[in-house]
Amino acid sequence: MPDVAVSPDAYPVTARNRVKRLHERGRYDRAAVHAILDAAMVCHIAYVIDGQPYCTPTAFWREGDHLYWHGSSASRMLRAQKEGLPVCLTVTHLDSLVLARSGFNHSVDYRSAMCFGTARVVEDVAAKARALDAMIDRFYPGRAAELRPSTEQELKATTVIAMEIEEASGKVRAKGIGDDEADYALPIHATRFPVTQVIGTGEPCPRMPAGVPVPPGLAGFTPGRRLDEIMLESHRTTFGEG
Amino acid sequence: MPDVAVSPDAYPVTARNRVKRLHERGRYDRAAVHAILDAAMVCHIAYVIDGQPYCTPTAFWREGDHLYWHGSSASRMLRAQKEGLPVCLTVTHLDSLVLARSGFNHSVDYRSAMCFGTARVVEDVAAKARALDAMIDRFYPGRAAELRPSTEQELKATTVIAMEIEEASGKVRAKGIGDDEADYALPIHATRFPVTQVIGTGEPCPRMPAGVPVPPGLAGFTPGRRLDEIMLESHRTTFGEG
Numbered sequence: 001m002p003d004v005a006v007s008p009d010a011y012p013v014t015a016r017n018r019v020k021r022l023h024e025r026g027r028y029d030r031a032a033v034h035a036i037l038d039a040a041m042v043c044h045i046a047y048v049i050d051g052q053p054y055c056t057p058t059a060f061w062r063e064g065d066h067l068y069w070h071g072s073s074a075s076r077m078l079r080a081q082k083e084g085l086p087v088c089l090t091v092t093h094l095d096s097l098v099l100a101r102s103g104f105n106h107s108v109d110y111r112s113a114m115c116f117g118t119a120r121v122v123e124d125v126a127a128k129a130r131a132l133d134a135m136i137d138r139f140y141p142g143r144a145a146e147l148r149p150s151t152e153q154e155l156k157a158t159t160v161i162a163m164e165i166e167e168a169s170g171k172v173r174a175k176g177i178g179d180d181e182a183d184y185a186l187p188i189h190a191t192r193f194p195v196t197q198v199i200g201t202g203e204p205c206p207r208m209p210a211g212v213p214v215p216p217g218l219a220g221f222t223p224g225r226r227l228d229e230i231m232l233e234s235h236r237t238t239f240g241e242g
Numbered sequence: 243m244p245d246v247a248v249s250p251d252a253y254p255v256t257a258r259n260r261v262k263r264l265h266e267r268g269r270y271d272r273a274a275v276h277a278i279l280d281a282a283m284v285c286h287i288a289y290v291i292d293g294q295p296y297c298t299p300t301a302f303w304r305e306g307d308h309l310y311w312h313g314s315s316a317s318r319m320l321r322a323q324k325e326g327l328p329v330c331l332t333v334t335h336l337d338s339l340v341l342a343r344s345g346f347n348h349s350v351d352y353r354s355a356m357c358f359g360t361a362r363v364v365e366d367v368a369a370k371a372r373a374l375d376a377m378i379d380r381f382y383p384g385r386a387a388e389l390r391p392s393t394e395q396e397l398k399a400t401t402v403i404a405m406e407i408e409e410a411s412g413k414v415r416a417k418g419i420g421d422d423e424a425d426y427a428l429p430i431h432a433t434r435f436p437v438t439q440v441i442g443t444g445e446p447c448p449r450m451p452a453g454v455p456v457p458p459g460l461a462g463f464t465p466g467r468r469l470d471e472i473m474l475e476s477h478r479t480t481f482g483e484g
Contacts (some may be wrong), residue, residue: 016294021314041350042336046288046297051293057354072263092299094469095286097441099460102389103378108283110443112299136345147344148425149425154346174260177447183288183390187454190447191412195469199339200436205419215431220326225439227336 016116017167025132025169030065037062038235039228040091041139045069047087047119060089061138063239066116066120067175068131070160087163089115093228097193098176101183113170117163131160134238141217141237189223198226258358259409269412270314272307278355280477281470282333283381287311289329289361296341302331303380306482309357310364310373312402330407331357335470338436340418352433359405373402376480383459383479386464415449439469 010028012125013015019026027033035090043060046053060069096109122128132155133144176192201223202214202219204206252270253259261268268274279285285302288295302311303458309331338351364370374397375386418434443465444456462472 041339042334044253044286044288044297044299044332044334046286048290048293048295051290052328052331053288053290055286055297055330055356057286057332057334057352059350087290088295088297090286092284092286092295092408093441097283097381099382099385101388102396103374103392104400106378108301110299112282114297117292130383132345136348139339140341143341143372144345146430148428148430150345154344158346176445184449184452185388186448187451188388188390189454189457190450191444191460191462192440192447193444193463195439196442197336197439198436200438202433202435203418205421205426205432206433206436209427209429211271212429212431213318214433218431218433219434234476 003232011165011168013169014167017169019169019171022171022173025171025173027172028168031169032168032172033113033115034062035232036093036111036172037067037091037115039093039111039232041227041231043069043089043091045087046088047085059135059139059238061135063134065165067117067163067165068135068160070135070158072157072159077235081195085119087119088116089163090222093197095174095196096176096195098178099178099188099189099191099193100177101188105177105179106197107173107178107182108174109115111170111172113168115163115168117164119161119163122160122162122235125155128158129155131162132158137238139231139234141234143215143217146215146217149216158234198224199227199230200224200228246300252318253407255411256409259356259411261411262415264413264415267415268412270410271348273404274414275355275357275410275412276304277474278335278353279309279333279357280412281353281474283473285309285331285333286432287329287331287361289327301377301381303377304477305376307382307407308401309359309405309407310377312377314399327361329359329361331359333407335439336437337416338418338437340420341431341433341435342419343421343430343432347419347421347425349415349420350437351415351418353412353414353416355410357405357407357410359408361403361405364399364402364404367397370400370402371397373404374400379480381473383476384457385459386449388457388459392439405482440466441469441472442466 042124098107099149335356340349378386
């Protein structure tokens with residue numbers, strides 16, 4: 001139950017998702033949270049089995065207010081989620097190292113999003129096949145239609161999990177150095193190192209037949225480009241701005 | 243209780259940390275797990291409060307078989323961990339995007355490590371101060387001694403958490419494209435994009451007095467260099483190979 005007024009464009013704010021520490025960094029509007037999620041390929045998912053927490057990295061994607069991920073039907077995580085498991089899915093982008101004049105003011109700039117909900121298996125075979133195509137297209141626009149179609153066996157071996165975002169929060173630090181006023185005059189080297197995740201030059205499979213063109217959906221995958229920008233662009237190409 | 247024979251250089255393998263899916267990717271020896279941990283600045287920590295899992299990103303570091311992280315004494319996560327909380331701390335490095343000829347064989351190359359243990363607050367003030375200096379030095383060798391010393395108030399406002407690694411596993415995929423044999427002849431573009439996290443050119447604080455030199459501990463922080471390599475190097479400079 002939300003405990004503050006909710007705008008239709010914001011996630012409800014409750015005890016679970018309220019950003020408590022440095023709350024001025026908190027973001028609850030859908031656009032801000034989605035921009036953090038859609039710029040990522042990999043998330044970390046926290047879930048509990050028999051009282052033991054696990055933190056599993058996995059590729060994921062968003063469609064509207066649902067998050068999806070997939071994996072082997074044999075995996076521990078996905079089997080546990082079959083029954084409808086509470087999870088927290090978190091995405092983090094590290095944007096810079098902040099070297100201040102005191103240990104206390106050392107920091108990093110970052111963008112992160114935490115999403116809460118109940119993970120459920122997508123049982124319907126057609127819905128599962130559609131979701132897996134959406135996953136490929138979300139990362140690589142138009143690619144699902146270019147691939148060798150999935151076999152029945154492959155679909156059977158794959159589990160797709162869907163989670164409606166019940167609550168979410170984003171947290172952003174982008175201020176660089178913030179030292180105590182009295183410390184600025186000290187003869188201490190203070191600096192900020194930007195951090196980016198970038199792709200390198202594509203390495204085409206040497207076993208490709210001659211003359212297979214690079215598909216248009218990969219036009220944005222140019223060497224040195226930021227992965228978060230590519231991922232956000234791919235998401236918007238495939239799903240639009242929604 | 244370990245359920246397989248344990249070498250002194252390996253973490254015990256139990257139901258909790260055994261790599262079940264694609265078990266040939268699993269690594270349990272300390273050197274392999276530590277190399278994944280020590281190449282990272284940020285981890286994700288799963289923990290449970292009142293049955294609800296949370297997944298929180300944070301900077302962390304390793305000394306021997308202990309992991310440490312810190313935060314505000316007011317944070318929800320750190321207050322819950324005061325009582326000795328089971329956690330799973332996970333580190334993930336994304337190394338490449340693997341675009342195969344079928345959706346099923348799409349993948350990523352990665353290195354990840356999951357560590358299990360019980361998080362406890364470092365209560366002793368001297369131990370806490372020492373840990374916070376170690377944190378700075380672990381990322382930026384020699385830097386703690388160059389900084390304005392921490393105040394009593396800053397130490398009070400900061401909580402340090404320690405966790406002995408009870409069990410851990412690494413998981414590594416580094417094979418690039420692995421298509422079904424029959425699919426290699428298909429006229430489908432298959433490629434691998436390397437992914438790296440790199441630092442950019444340092445942005446010195448404009449408020450530094452003239453003539454403050456770049457400290458020798460930052461000599462490895464050169465533009466375009468991989469952050470995982472810098473972090474591993476910093477760790478070894480500060481703590482040695484152990």
